[in-house]
Amino acid sequence: MMVRLFTDDLSISYGEQLIVKNLSVTIPDKKITTIIGSNGCGKSTLLKAITRIIPHQSGLVLLDGKNISKENTKSLAKKMAILPQTPDSTSGLTVSELVSYGRFPYQNGFGRLTKKDYEVVEWALEVTGTADYKHRPVDALSGGQRQRVWIAMALAQETEIIFLDEPTTYLDMAHQLEILELLQKLNHEQERTIIMVLHDLNQAARFADYIIALKDGEIVKAGTCEEVITQDVLRQIFEIDAVIGQDPRTNKPMCITYNLLKGEKQHEKTHIPVYAASSSSY
């Protein structure tokens, strides 16, 4: 397995609070990786630090052997795209206008779009199924459509690596699946490396080749879904007692049902650090 992207001893803090501690992880190339963990465990923080949206305090993020905090930000934008969690309102931009801003890293000066740019934008609209409403304002679309438009913009960036922070939030079940299948298709057909934060364990198990399970900014377990979606790991990261079965259609492991772990001591241990961490990350 070729390694393009990895972190080495990475620590990230917001203000005084250390969110991610000495984390070393390798992102497998051309695979789908998901990061799971409880609220405030540092999932989004890790994603943002790897994509240079927030600075890290110590350690390294290396892409193709280069330290990302020293790399030219525009050339990084040609290698990796990021879709942050629920971007703000686009206040009236049309779908094709927004998607064409994905070509920004390739442009200079006034940003006149070249023939190539138009082709890539058209392709991105086509592949995400957003071409039909490309002239409509993004704000007028439904949540699922809007999410696909943002993905189209990330695709227009033509990067081999795409990061997504909870791309299925606020979507209904069908739309969630639609987004994840789109990402899977991009991974299978175009070999794009996809790294995303997901809340739903069963979705993570179903779509990811590699799962990173975080707890309090540290890796509990990283590996294939069979290795990570286990009773033991889920007990550690969520403090739940889960029953793991097998998805009859995909044969992937799935969490069928779960209970909160009993006992005062564990209960305290669960909640206090989680709240403390989550309140500081907003």
Place this chain on the structure above:
Amino acid sequence: MMKKNGTSISFLYKLIAGLIIFLCMFVISMVFGAADTTIKDVWLALTSSTSGDKISIIREIRLPREVAAIFVGAALAVSGAIMQGITRNPLADPGLLGLTAGANAGLAITIAFIPSANYFITMIACFIGAALGAIIVFGISAAKKGGFSPLRIVLAGAAVSAFLTAIAEGIGLYFKISKDVSMWTAGGLIGTTWGQLQIIVPFIVIGIIVSCFLARQLTILSLNEEVAIGLGQKIATIKAILFIAIIVLAGAAVALVGNMAFIGLMIPHIVRVLVGSDYRFILPMSAIIGASFMLLADTLGRTLHSPFETPVVAIVALLGLPFFLVIVRKGGKAFT
């Protein structure tokens, strides 16, 4: 693909329409006034070297005044649009967020301590004052984790503006120069001279051109900061340049007319309804509509009670306040 070109073409039509409105407003502002003048007088004043009472009035009094109106309107509208883009605050306006009051204080201090200061020095003092006002207001709102809501920033702006205005007035009273200060700040466009324009206008022109060059960057920044970084924008650099542009535009406007709120708030919102939310279209259109609006306001000021002047500031505020209330009522959301 076709439509993308289509958007630029339809923007071109809108730009031409805007320019026609602007030209009409300019002619109207030159023809109407306390002294009875005709279109023919205006034509002669602008194109020939004929002399005469009416022609001199047009050439030496009315023309510089309306040129000032054009640039002040354009500068305030563009700086308001940039502020709204950077802060994602639909209520941002150089008059409401402490910039013009800061420039005013800078002006008063300069008149008090450097009585011999020329226009250039006065203008630089306005820039420094405007920067100071903005830094105080944004500093106050940044002190709170997560920042202030749009409306609370306006409250902070009002408080800082009151404070800076008090400084300006205090200096005026103490040094017995309040008449000079208020002549400058409340006098609006009265008595604008060609000499003043020669110094100040280039700054406004450069400010607007630089802003238009960065318009595309501003659109990305206005979407979401994380998206902007992800697309490879150097956001700190871009924000710094745009901040300087705001200061220069607002400061230069104050050096010409003194305090003037609401134009920077109102015009970009009107323009968004016309051209959408891409700053490549918003900024040039704001300049044109801002200039036209200021011409209208000044012409009204000169003609409502002719031969007495109605202060242009009052007219702008009268037209702008209802607008402000509408935007606040809409929950501080963008006016689209």
